[in-house]
Amino acid sequence: MNSKKITYKGLGIVMVLFFIFSISANAQWNVPDHVKNKKAPQDATYELIKTGKSVYNKKCSSCHGQPGKGDFLKLNPAPADFGTSDFQDENTEGTVFFKLDEGMGGMPSFKHQLSETDKWCVTFYIKSFDDNFVVKGEKSSSIKTNLTVSSDNETKKLKVKAEFEDKNENLKALKGADVAFFVKRYFGNLPIGNAETDENGNAEIVFPDDIAGDSTGNAEVIIKFKDTDAYGNTTVTKTVSWANPVHYENPLNERHMWGDRASAPLWLLITYFSVVLGVWAVILWVVFQLTRINKLAKK
Numbered sequence: 431m432n433s434k435k436i437t438y439k440g441l442g443i444v445m446v447l448f449f450i451f452s453i454s455a456n457a458q459w460n461v462p463d464h465v466k467n468k469k470a471p472q473d474a475t476y477e478l479i480k481t482g483k484s485v486y487n488k489k490c491s492s493c494h495g496q497p498g499k500g501d502f503l504k505l506n507p508a509p510a511d512f513g514t515s516d517f518q519d520e521n522t523e524g525t526v527f528f529k530l531d532e533g534m535g536g537m538p539s540f541k542h543q544l545s546e547t548d549k550w551c552v553t554f555y556i557k558s559f560d561d562n563f564v565v566k567g568e569k570s571s572s573i574k575t576n577l578t579v580s581s582d583n584e585t586k587k588l589k590v591k592a593e594f595e596d597k598n599e600n601l602k603a604l605k606g607a608d609v610a611f612f613v614k615r616y617f618g619n620l621p622i623g624n625a626e627t628d629e630n631g632n633a634e635i636v637f638p639d640d641i642a643g644d645s646t647g648n649a650e651v652i653i654k655f656k657d658t659d660a661y662g663n664t665t666v667t668k669t670v671s672w673a674n675p676v677h678y679e680n681p682l683n684e685r686h687m688w689g690d691r692a693s694a695p696l697w698l699l700i701t702y703f704s705v706v707l708g709v710w711a712v713i714l715w716v717v718f719q720l721t722r723i724n725k726l727a728k729k
């Protein structure tokens with residue numbers, strides 16, 4: 431009897447908690463008017479947005495996902511997707527800052543978790559998905575970059591020269607940029623090395639020994655900047671003949687269950703034909719016995 435009472439009590443407590451929770455779940459943001467027009471102490475720049483992006487990926491993306499992808503945690507109420515125009519239209523710079531500072535319900539407060547600068551940087555990053563958001567300074571990915579590649583057959587070295595276009599459209603050596611090398615594969619690209627450009631914009635790697643190529647040992651190398659945000663998607667490719675030749679057997683040429691009649695597995699053919707022959711043998715034997723009965727009757 432007692433245990434039943436306790437379960438009723440427990441049920442009551444759960445229901446009350448659920449009730450409280452459902453009220454708090456429906457709470458609304460209470461954003462004071464003066465906050466909506468609040469501006470950051472400094473202008474947004476691409477540098478600060480970049481900092482904001484890394485703060486966002488560490489502290490926010492686990493719940494909010496990537497802006498515009500809709501891959502936020504399925505909570506109720508749902509964490510906002512900052513890539514939507516609905517969100518951007520409703521939330522000014524000051525509102526975003528206020529909300530992440532205060533928190534509400536499932537949204538933690540970051541008041542003491544992030545520095546003032548980091549909070550503004552995340553705000554800039556979130557607002558950068560608003561088409562009307564103004565960013566000061568030059569967007570670094572708008573600089574024009576150029577990659578040229580050469581190869582040395584003797585040493586199996588891949589050399590690349592990185593340049594950028596300055597304001598007067600002159601090509602200048604791009605130093606200190608990380609360049610990544612890949613070999614093209616059926617599914618994605620296989621990284622084979624990284625190198626940083628020196629003061630003349632040059633970087634090189636030695637092609638590894640253990641790369642499988644096509645039947646003649648050719649492989650396509652793809653070279654691009656690691657930091658595509660800073661230097662853009664400039665990419666060069668080069669075919670080298672330094673890979674190990676590999677002859678691929680087309681699996682469709684072998685005998686397989688899924689093959690047509692001509693390429694069916696031998697065991698299947700043997701089984702099939704012995705069954706067919708067996709059945710015919712029995713039929714013929716029966717017919718033969720019937721004719722014998724006929725003959726015996728005539729005698």
Ligand code: HEC
Nearest residue numbers: 489490493505507508509510526529530535536537538552
């Ligand atoms: C533990 C999960 C979680 C984390 C981590 C998190 N949020 Fe949230 N966030 C939420 C939830 C849930 C809501 C919705 C709250 C509500 O509407 O009741 C929300 C709402 C918001 C809103 C308001 C959205 C709107 O539609 O008004 C902003 C702005 C926001 N979060 C910013 C951030 C930022 C910036 C970070 C990282 C510094 C962050 N959040 C980290 C869960 C999280």
